[in-house]
Amino acid sequence: MTLLHAKNLTAHFLTEEGVVKAINKLDLEIREGETLGLIGETGCGKTVLGLSIMRLLPRNVKIEGGILYGGNDLLKLSEETMRGIRGKEIALIPQNPSTSLNPVLKVGGQISEVIELHQGLKRGKAWQKAIELLKSYGLNPSAKGITQYPHQLSRGMKQRVLIAMGIACNPSLIIADEPTKGLDAIVRTQVVESLRELSSEKRAMLLITHDLEVAFALCDRIAVMYAGGIIELAPTASIFNSPGHPYTRGLLNSLPSRELKPIPGFSPSLIDLPQGCKFHPRCGHCIEICRQNYPEMIETEKDHYVRCFLYDKS
Amino acid sequence: MIKADNLSKIFYSGIFKKCYTKAVDNVSFEIEKGQTFGLVGESGCGKSTLGRLLLRLIEPTAGKVFFNGMNLFDIRKKELQRLRPKMQIIFQNPESSLNPRMKVYDSIAEPLRIHKVIRSREEEKERISNLIEMINLNPEHLGRYPHELSGGEIQRVVMARILTMTPEFLVADEPTSSLDVSVQAQILALMKELQHTLGFGCLFISHDLNLVRHMSDRIAVMYLGKFVEVANTGEIFKGAVHPYTQALLSVTLSSNSVSEEQRMTVEGEVASQVNPSSGCKFYPRCPRAEEICLELEPSLQDMGNGHLAACHLSDPG
Amino acid sequence: MAMVGIAVIFLFILMAIFAPFIAPHDPLEQNIVERLSSPSTEYPFGTDDLGRCVLSRVIYGARISLLIAIAIVGITTAVGTVLGLISGYYGGIIDEVIMRAVDVNIAFPGLVLAIVLASILGPGFLSLVIALSVVGWIGYARVIRGSVLSVKEKEFVEAAKALGVGDWRIMFQHILPNVIAPVMVLAMLTMGFTILIVSGFSFLGLGAQPPTPEWGYMLNEGRSFMRTAPHLMIFPGLAIIMTVLGFNLLGDALRDTMDPRLKRVKIE
Numbered sequence: 001m002t003l004l005h006a007k008n009l010t011a012h013f014l015t016e017e018g019v020v021k022a023i024n025k026l027d028l029e030i031r032e033g034e035t036l037g038l039i040g041e042t043g044c045g046k047t048v049l050g051l052s053i054m055r056l057l058p059r060n061v062k063i064e065g066g067i068l069y070g071g072n073d074l075l076k077l078s079e080e081t082m083r084g085i086r087g088k089e090i091a092l093i094p095q096n097p098s099t100s101l102n103p104v105l106k107v108g109g110q111i112s113e114v115i116e117l118h119q120g121l122k123r124g125k126a127w128q129k130a131i132e133l134l135k136s137y138g139l140n141p142s143a144k145g146i147t148q149y150p151h152q153l154s155r156g157m158k159q160r161v162l163i164a165m166g167i168a169c170n171p172s173l174i175i176a177d178e179p180t181k182g183l184d185a186i187v188r189t190q191v192v193e194s195l196r197e198l199s200s201e202k203r204a205m206l207l208i209t210h211d212l213e214v215a216f217a218l219c220d221r222i223a224v225m226y227a228g229g230i231i232e233l234a235p236t237a238s239i240f241n242s243p244g245h246p247y248t249r250g251l252l253n254s255l256p257s258r259e260l261k262p263i264p265g266f267s268p269s270l271i272d273l274p275q276g277c278k279f280h281p282r283c284g285h286c287i288e289i290c291r292q293n294y295p296e297m298i299e300t301e302k303d304h305y306v307r308c309f310l311y312d313k314s
Numbered sequence: 315m316i317k318a319d320n321l322s323k324i325f326y327s328g329i330f331k332k333c334y335t336k337a338v339d340n341v342s343f344e345i346e347k348g349q350t351f352g353l354v355g356e357s358g359c360g361k362s363t364l365g366r367l368l369l370r371l372i373e374p375t376a377g378k379v380f381f382n383g384m385n386l387f388d389i390r391k392k393e394l395q396r397l398r399p400k401m402q403i404i405f406q407n408p409e410s411s412l413n414p415r416m417k418v419y420d421s422i423a424e425p426l427r428i429h430k431v432i433r434s435r436e437e438e439k440e441r442i443s444n445l446i447e448m449i450n451l452n453p454e455h456l457g458r459y460p461h462e463l464s465g466g467e468i469q470r471v472v473m474a475r476i477l478t479m480t481p482e483f484l485v486a487d488e489p490t491s492s493l494d495v496s497v498q499a500q501i502l503a504l505m506k507e508l509q510h511t512l513g514f515g516c517l518f519i520s521h522d523l524n525l526v527r528h529m530s531d532r533i534a535v536m537y538l539g540k541f542v543e544v545a546n547t548g549e550i551f552k553g554a555v556h557p558y559t560q561a562l563l564s565v566t567l568s569s570n571s572v573s574e575e576q577r578m579t580v581e582g583e584v585a586s587q588v589n590p591s592s593g594c595k596f597y598p599r600c601p602r603a604e605e606i607c608l609e610l611e612p613s614l615q616d617m618g619n620g621h622l623a624a625c626h627l628s629d630p631g
Numbered sequence: 632m633a634m635v636g637i638a639v640i641f642l643f644i645l646m647a648i649f650a651p652f653i654a655p656h657d658p659l660e661q662n663i664v665e666r667l668s669s670p671s672t673e674y675p676f677g678t679d680d681l682g683r684c685v686l687s688r689v690i691y692g693a694r695i696s697l698l699i700a701i702a703i704v705g706i707t708t709a710v711g712t713v714l715g716l717i718s719g720y721y722g723g724i725i726d727e728v729i730m731r732a733v734d735v736n737i738a739f740p741g742l743v744l745a746i747v748l749a750s751i752l753g754p755g756f757l758s759l760v761i762a763l764s765v766v767g768w769i770g771y772a773r774v775i776r777g778s779v780l781s782v783k784e785k786e787f788v789e790a791a792k793a794l795g796v797g798d799w800r801i802m803f804q805h806i807l808p809n810v811i812a813p814v815m816v817l818a819m820l821t822m823g824f825t826i827l828i829v830s831g832f833s834f835l836g837l838g839a840q841p842p843t844p845e846w847g848y849m850l851n852e853g854r855s856f857m858r859t860a861p862h863l864m865i866f867p868g869l870a871i872i873m874t875v876l877g878f879n880l881l882g883d884a885l886r887d888t889m890d891p892r893l894k895r896v897k898i899e
Contacts, residue, residue: 041494042465155357182491184356184521189565210494254499256524257566262499266466369793398795405786413787415808425794472790479794 003173003204004030004053004090009065011048011057018271022048024228025065027297030173030206035199037215037236038208039251040225043267046208047095049225050175053206054092055082069173088118091171095178097158101150111165118169133164156187160194167198174198174205180214192217212255216240221303224248227268227278233297234304244306246283277309285310315515316345316368316401316483321377323363337363339539340377347482350509350516352530352547354523354562360539361519365485368517369401370394381483399425399479406488408468412460419456422475429479445474449504466497470504477508484509485517490525502529523566527551532620535559538595541614545621555623557600594626602627633887636880643874647693654687658844667860677862679852681842685862688844689870695845696874699756700825706764708818711771712811716802718772719779726776733769749837759829759838767821771814778810816886823878830871846871 006028013020022045030036040046051057053067055074067074069090074082086092094100102110111133112126121129150158159179166174179195180188195218199205209215215222215236222239224232224247232245243249250263265282268274274281280290289309297305298312323338337360345351353361366372368379370386379386381401386394405411412421422442425431432438446453449470455463463471469489476484486505490498506529509516518529526533527547534544535558543556554560594600594607606626614622646653655675662682670677676685718729745762752758782788783806791801830847832838839845846867853863 041496185523185562185565186356212495251496254496256498256522256528260499260502260525260528262503263496266464366789371789371793395795395797398793401793403790403793405790407786410785411787411790413791413805413809416805424791424796428794428796428800475790475794 001031002029003032003069005068006049006053007066007068009049009052009067010063011045011052012062013058014060014062020270021228021273022270023052024273026229028223028230028233030204031221032172033202033204034220035205035207035218037219037222038206038225039210039212039215039222041210041267043270044225045228045270046225047177050092050177050206050208053173053175054086054090055079056086056092084118087114087171088169089171090173090175091166091169093162093166093174093176093179095181097155097162098150100162101158103150105149107148107150107153107161111161111168114165114168130164130168133168154187155183156190159183159191163191163194163198167203170203172203174203175208176205177208178210179207180209180211188214212251213257224251227273228270229278229307230297231279231307232305234301234306238301238304242301242304244300244304244311245279245308246285246310247279250282277307315347315382316517317380318343318364318368319378319380321364321367321379322375323360323367323372324375336360336539338367338374341539341541342377343534343541343544345483345515345517347515348509348513349532350518350530352526352533353517353519353536354521354526354533355536356521359536361536362487364536365403365487365517365519368483368485369398369403371403399429400481401483401485402476402479402481403485403487404469404472404476404489406491408465408472408492409460411472412468414460416459417456418458418460418463418471421460422456422471422478425475425478431479441478442474445477448477448508449474464497465493466501469493469501473504473508477512480512481514483515483517485519487519488521491520491522498525505529523562535562540595540624541622542596542625543621543623544614545623546619549619549621553621555617555621556625557602557627558596561601594624633880633884636877636884639873639877640881643693643697643870643877646690647697650690650694654684654690656684656687658683658687658691659842660684667856667863669860670862676866677860679849679863680856680860683842683844685849685866688849689846689866691844692846692849692867692870693874695756695839695843696826696829696871699760699829700822702760703763703767703825703829704818704821706760707767707821708771708814710764711768712775712807712814714768715772715775716779716807716810719776720783720798720802720806729772730776733772736766736769739766745832745837754837755840756838759832763825763828767825770821771817774813774817775810778813779806782806782809816882819878819882819885823875823882826871826874826878 006026009023009026009028010021011023013022026049028049038046038049048057052063053074055077057063063075065075074085077085101107108127108130111130112123115121115126115129116123119126150161153161163176163179166176176195180191183191192214195205195207199218207215207218219236221233221235223230224239224245226247232239232243232248234244239248240252243252247263253259253261254263263282268278268281276292277283277290277295280286283290287309293309295307295309295312297307300306300311319342321338321341322336325335325337327333327335339360341364343351353364355361363372367374370379374387378388381397384397386397389397412418416424419442422445423438426438426441432441442456443453446456451467451470451474455467455471460468460471489505490501493501502525505516508514518526520526530547532544532546533550534541535550535556536542537558543550543554543559550559551563554563593609594603594612597603597607600607604626610626612624612626614624616622660683662678664682665674665678666680666682668674668678674684674686676689679685679688714729718726744766745759748758748762749755752761788801788805791805796805829838830845830850833845833847834851836851839848841848849867850864850871853860853867856863
């Protein structure tokens with residue numbers, strides 16, 4: 001049932017300004033076939049988690065813990081083995097379609113490259129497959145799509161090309177990193193539709209986003225991340241109907257579709273994290289123990305976990 | 315306070331300047347003091363261009379813009395420079411909104427210095443620290459460079475800079491699109507508060523209808539350079555008439571939304587604006603299009619109660 | 632590596648400044664009796680065919696080379712930067728005119744111009760400086776213009792306009808600091824190249840005139856005695872090599888420090 005399990009994961013970046021504690025003792029399971037949303041704001045470490053799974057982090061990172069997948073710890077595999085997994089079993093749909101596509105290669109070529117590499121098909125066959133893929137996304141391949149260069153496509157289309165590249169080899173886990181960032185309402189809906197079709201094919205997806213509305217539309221479960229750790233984990237409906245953590249509640253209230261009510265204070269710097277519960281400086285319900293100790297995950301409802309002392313009966 | 319009259323902007327491109335794009339096509343509207351006018355539309359519909367035209371940051375092809383009765387396109391450069399501090403703009407990308415080589419303090423002080431408003435360094439320092447308090451910014455940031463600040467902090471600095479000259483009109487061009495959800499809420503709450511205190515008029519540009527709903531008194535929906543529907547905020551959400559507005563409304567994702575069936579699908583991409591065809595610009599994507607839509611371009615008609623719409627299917631007459 | 636470059640250049644600058652105190656002899660003083668003598672304690676670099684101390688001439692030569700290089704690079708950088716700024720910022724006709732001037736300039740070989748000027752003004756450093764300056768500013772103009780074109784689209788420039796900031800202030804306060812970096816690197820690297828060119832011209836007889844102790848000219852003078860008194864060419868030659876190398880190392884280091892500053896690791 002569990003496809004991937006990040007266990008006690010810690011990732012610290014060693015920089016000139018200090019140690020950036022991007023991920024701290026994080027624990028997360030992705031189940032087979034589910035779409036798990038990873039919600040968090042800029043600077044909470046969610047993209048770092050995605051990159052950790054893909055082992056695409058820069059050299060100045062200190063990683064501890066394990067990422068268990070298919071009986072192996074991804075953090076301990078050799079680079080060569082990892083390369084065989086990347087793109088084939090675990091695929092990344094990166095942020096920023098404008099910079100993630102090679103501007104001097106035609107779009108069709110970039111898709112078929114992935115296919116050639118992992119499925120061993122020859123160029124002609126790979127192009128065929130690429131064309132089919134693009135067709136299934138409504139990108140008319142003979143006219144546009146295949147024979148276009150990235151700069152000739154709109155943002156929405158570029159994003160869908162990236163999606164096509166991601167699923168070209170039928171991976172069992174897709175990590176989609178902010179796929180709707182900066183997109184307009186209508187284009188966003190189209191990309192969400194494309195993503196929805198992916199998940200219905202029984203493959204797991206880790207959807208990393210700060211857009212709660214998109215998560216609501218696509219995810220089975222949602223994990224809310226704050227300052228390097230998961231603070232709430234529950235099925236989607238549960239998160240939206242009965243959010244437990246004060247941060248989650250604050251986040252929902254600040255949505256434009258709700259009250260647009262701000263959460264007081266600012267996100268903590270990852271170099272200078274507060275003691276105890278990382279949210280306590282901004283929390284309206286802060287009690288003494290919150291300042292000193294780091295709360296555990298507590299199951300408040302079925303399959304609904306909250307990391308907050310408010311629910312700690314002991 | 316601000317009045318746009320038949321404003322148009324055409325961009326020419328191509329080798330012999332044969333291709334043209336009507337970024338803004340014959341737009342007219344008014345904004346009162348203390349009022350927020352929301353402008354909604356997809357990327358490329360011309361809303362940013364319109365915002366810049368109102369401040370004369372670009373020259374129009376046709377039309378007039380009146381600021382407190384004066385036609386901005388008629389006055390001399392010197393006069394315009396004098397007026398500029400009164401009409402300001404906030405941009406979408408915090409990263410490029412401030413000069414990366416200037417300290418935050420100097421960026422904020424610049425308008426004070428060039429317009430020779432302040433007589434001494436002390437006065438300048440005092441003015442700026444008051445402003446910093448007003449926008450809730452950590453005074454430590456004053457000595458830093460823009461790349462050391464977060465997106466939300468930069469937008470606050472931009473606002474402080476604008477406030478140094480007590481503006482009467484503000485164009486907010488997607489000011490929070492690149493910011494996180496909770497930072498967005500903070501910045502917009504701040505904007506609302508400042509507007510309440512200082513009473514400036516505002517053109518709030520966004521592609522997010524939900525945001526515009528919270529911020530505006532009156533909303534205009536823009537498509538390919540034209541206003542297709544204009545009404546008071548409540549009216550737009552209760553009784554939108556134009557198919558494009560309806561599509562935008564249904565497509566606005568909401569965890570509060572009722573059902574899937576209500577969702578009106580809009581196919582395709584925004585049509586190219588280069589060398590546009592005749593008839594209604596929305597025709598290729600409109601689910602309710604009829605023959606007349608292809609032949610004749612609809613104009614904005616008043617449906618009563620200040621609610622305007624440009625659609626043959628909703629013609630009152 | 633950068634440290635080596637800085638050290639070398641610093642050394643030469645010191646040499647140039649304190650020449651009168653360091654040089655053991657007057658560079659122009661002739662001592663026919665001692666002509667063409669090998670390096671000794673009296674004359675550490677030996678003497679040339681007129682009995683002049685080679686070491687002193689090399690030391691004083693530093694003054695000349697550095698001064699001329701600074702003059703040329705200074706003029707070309709200033710002119711090129713200002714013209715590039717104006718051209719990029721205003722565009723339109725002004726841009727066209729300046730760019731056409733650049734095109735004309737490229738087509739015109741500096742060597743020819745130098746010779747022509749030499750025949751009009753008489754050979755010497757003045758004509759050399761003029762000739763090289765006239766030809767040299769275009770590189771900077773183009774680099775600056777390119778950067779200006781992209782910087783002027785940035786929102787902070789628009790914001791400055793919206794605040795009522797005048798054109799000239801925008802160009803020099805806002806745009807210039809953001810485009811100057813590559814020019815500084817280029818200028819540093821060009822210093823070395825300029826010294827080389829000036830030496831080359833002097834070697835050909837177009838720059839330094841006797842009895843000026845300029846390195847290139849000394850090379851020329853030493854040519855006839857290559858077999859018998861190689862020290863006449865070795866020492867000025869070494870001086871040229873070292874300064875050029877020093878400036879190149881400095882330029883490379885400068886370029887490296889500029890780059891990483893633009894890259895920041897952003898954690899999402």
